[in-house]
Amino acid sequence: MGAIIETPSIYGEMTARDNLIEQYKLVGMPNLDGIDELLKLVGLENTGKKKAKNFSLGMKQRLGIAVSLANHPEFLILDEPINGLDPQGIIEIRELILKLNREKRITILISSHYLDELSKIATHYGFLDHGTIIKEISSEELVKKMEHKVELKVRNQKEFVLYFEKNKISYEVIDNRTINVYGKYNLSRFINELSKKNLIVDEIHEQEESLENYYMNLIGGAKND
Amino acid sequence: MIKLLNVGFTRLRKNRVFWLLTIFSVLLALFMIYTQYSDMKRYGEVIEVEQLMLNYSTMIGIVMAIFTSLFLGVEYSDGAIRNKISIGHKRTNIYLSNLIITAITSLFSYILFLIVIVSVGIPLFGVITIPISKLLMLIVCIFITIIAYSSIFTFIAMIISNKTITAIVSIMFAFGLMIMALIWLNILQAPKFIETASITNGDTGAVEIVKEPNPKYPSETKKKVCQTLLDINPAGQMFQVAGRSAPNIKILPLYSLGILVIFTGAGLVLFKKKELK
Numbered sequence: 001m002g003a004i005i006e007t008p009s010i011y012g013e014m015t016a017r018d019n020l021i022e023q024y025k026l027v028g029m030p031n032l033d034g035i036d037e038l039l040k041l042v043g044l045e046n047t048g049k050k051k052a053k054n055f056s057l058g059m060k061q062r063l064g065i066a067v068s069l070a071n072h073p074e075f076l077i078l079d080e081p082i083n084g085l086d087p088q089g090i091i092e093i094r095e096l097i098l099k100l101n102r103e104k105r106i107t108i109l110i111s112s113h114y115l116d117e118l119s120k121i122a123t124h125y126g127f128l129d130h131g132t133i134i135k136e137i138s139s140e141e142l143v144k145k146m147e148h149k150v151e152l153k154v155r156n157q158k159e160f161v162l163y164f165e166k167n168k169i170s171y172e173v174i175d176n177r178t179i180n181v182y183g184k185y186n187l188s189r190f191i192n193e194l195s196k197k198n199l200i201v202d203e204i205h206e207q208e209e210s211l212e213n214y215y216m217n218l219i220g221g222a223k224n225d
Numbered sequence: 226m227i228k229l230l231n232v233g234f235t236r237l238r239k240n241r242v243f244w245l246l247t248i249f250s251v252l253l254a255l256f257m258i259y260t261q262y263s264d265m266k267r268y269g270e271v272i273e274v275e276q277l278m279l280n281y282s283t284m285i286g287i288v289m290a291i292f293t294s295l296f297l298g299v300e301y302s303d304g305a306i307r308n309k310i311s312i313g314h315k316r317t318n319i320y321l322s323n324l325i326i327t328a329i330t331s332l333f334s335y336i337l338f339l340i341v342i343v344s345v346g347i348p349l350f351g352v353i354t355i356p357i358s359k360l361l362m363l364i365v366c367i368f369i370t371i372i373a374y375s376s377i378f379t380f381i382a383m384i385i386s387n388k389t390i391t392a393i394v395s396i397m398f399a400f401g402l403m404i405m406a407l408i409w410l411n412i413l414q415a416p417k418f419i420e421t422a423s424i425t426n427g428d429t430g431a432v433e434i435v436k437e438p439n440p441k442y443p444s445e446t447k448k449k450v451c452q453t454l455l456d457i458n459p460a461g462q463m464f465q466v467a468g469r470s471a472p473n474i475k476i477l478p479l480y481s482l483g484i485l486v487i488f489t490g491a492g493l494v495l496f497k498k499k500e501l502k
Contacts, residue, residue: 009308011299014239025232027312067308 002073004081008064012053016044016063019052023070034072041104042066042096058089062096069100076100076108082117090117097121115211129219146214150181150190153203160199177202229314229322237330242295246288250334253281254341262349272350274342275360281338282367282463285331286374286402290395292334293327293378298388307501320383320496324489328375332368339364363466366477370462373481373488377459380492384499399460406461409451415441456480 010019020035039045042062047055052063061081068076078097082090098121100106112118118125125142127135137145151174154160160179164171170182191201237243257280261272300306300323309319347353353360378395385391418436425432443451455461456473457480465471 003311005307005311007304009304011236011303011305013241013299014236018239022232022235023308025235026228026309026314028228071312 001075001077002068002071003077003079004061004064004068005077005079008060008067010052010060010063010067013051015049015051016047016055016066019063019067020070023067027071029070038066038069041069041099043092056089058085058092061085061089061093065093065096065100069106074106076106077111078108079111080113081110082112082114090114094121115215119211127215127218135218142211142214144182146208146211147182148184148206148208150185150187151203151205151207152179152181152201153177154179154199154201156199159197160194163194163197163199226318226322229309229318230325233322233326237296237326240296242292243330246292246330246334247337249288250281250338251341254338255345258342258345258349265350272346273354274346274350275353275355276469277342277346277350278339278360279363279367279467279469281335282370283403283460283467285335285371286399286460286463287396288334289327289331289371289374290378290399291392292330293375293382294388294392294395296330297323297327297379297382298391300382301386302388310501316497317493320379320493321489323383324375324379324492327379328372331371331375335367335371362474363469366462366466366471366474366481369478369481370459370466373459373484376485376488376492380488383492383496386499386501402458402460406455406458406464409455409458409461410464412441412443412451413448413455415439415443417442457484459484 011022014022016039017035020038021032024032024035036045039047042065044059044063044066047059052060055063065076065078065081081097082093085093094117097108097110101108110118110122119139119142123139125135125137125139126133127137152160154177157173157176157179161171161173163169164179164181172180172182174180187204187206191204194201254277257277261270261277264270265272306319310316377398381395381398382391385394416439419439420434421437422435423432424435452472455465456471456477459481462471462477462481466474466477471477
């Protein structure tokens with residue numbers, strides 16, 4: 001297992017290569033084979049004699065990841081890997097993480113508050129609140145939950161359900177007055193169609209869930225439990 | 226532990242502070258030789274090479290304070306300690322490996338100084354005049370005191386997470402030890418009588434010096450206390466050895482080993498409990 005906890009553990013007075021040599025010795029690697037490949041993997045193969053203290057934040061983070069890969073782990077923990085990075089740095093880290101996962105088959109656990117960034121790379125999510133996991137969900141399930149939806153407040157819920165079943169419309173019954181309909185619809189046409197079938201809607205709300213909203217709703221739900 | 230030592234010595238070789246220390250040791254030796262040679266040529270003084278060999282001991286404490294705080298200070302600031310622990314190295318081993326590295330580096334600095342003094346000084350000033358066994362005993366005392374110093378500054382560096390504060394505390398502590406040692410030395414070297422007046426006989430021209438008991442002359446108890454404190458104080462040991470005036474020279478290494486045990490023991494206990502954020 002490899003890990004970066006808070007900030008990368010690198011000696012500022014040493015070059016990228018020397019930092020890796022240090023780490024190789026620290027973890028007891030039998031030889032220094034693979035250092036050049038590791039530097040190339042994280043995009044630091046051309047840093048030469050430049051000292052780590054003169055690296056950009058993104059470069060330091062990449063070096064930290066390289067250091068954590070010294071013992072060829074199968075599992076990597078990254079704690080807030082993109083904190084303080086500029087947009088380019090964030091992209092570099094994102095691409096590196098994807099590369100490590102796809103090419104090196106490394107499982108990566110990322111702890112981050114940047115939900116939008118996570119949504120671009122994560123395959124499974126665990127949401128924490130005050131140190132407790134309140135929800136675990138796959139990315140497929142999460143995408144579904146964040147799908148565009150229309151919330152309907154209705155009176156004769158059973159008839160609506162029958163109509164949706166008949167017309168193969170994706171829906172979810174929330175309570176005895178609320179039904180969520182998933183998918184993008186032309187609202188006026190949709191309401192028109194429903195009213196032709198004597199299906200009266202009292203209220204209608206269109207929603208597009210973001211990961212942020214999902215998380216806030218989750219936390220709010222957890223607090224109210 | 227071997228891995229930690231290996232890593233530490235690898236870092237040492239590439240460390241700018243270590244190379245500055247090395248250059249300083251060589252230049253200091255050459256500077257001392259040069260000044261003594263100038264005095265010899267100008268005033269016809271007899272220079273003892275063995276004395277030159279002992280002179281670095283009076284200031285090595287300050288040098289070690291600076292080196293240790295800068296070298297070990299980055300362990301916290303660069304996250305190295307956190308990295309070592311997360312890999313699986315025990316805190317005890319991390320502490321002891323750092324102590325060993327700083328002790329060996331400091332001894333290396335002094336040995337380098339000796340090599341320069343001996344290789345340049347003997348051809349210029351002549352051979353060593355005191356018995357080799359006595360000189361060796363003095364040098365062994367210096368080496369053991371250096372190890373005691375290492376334990377003190379390693380303690381400070383491993384307990385304080387902030388590199389700047391570590392440097393300030395270490396240097397102040399080193400100076401504090403020196404100042405206390407000088408104070409006690411001063412007390413011990415106070416003369417029993419002081420000259421208060423001199424009377425010249427107008428007829429004969431004879432001069433009579435009037436002496437009175439020195440009010441600052443310490444009592445026997447005070448002398449014993451000061452001497453003991455001086456012997457325990459690493460700076461005090463160095464001053465006595467450099468001046469070749471240590472009445473209890475055989476006990477000095479025991480005091481140094483005591484300092485080593487106390488500071489290392491306390492350091493290990495505190496470091497194990499330390500919150501590493």
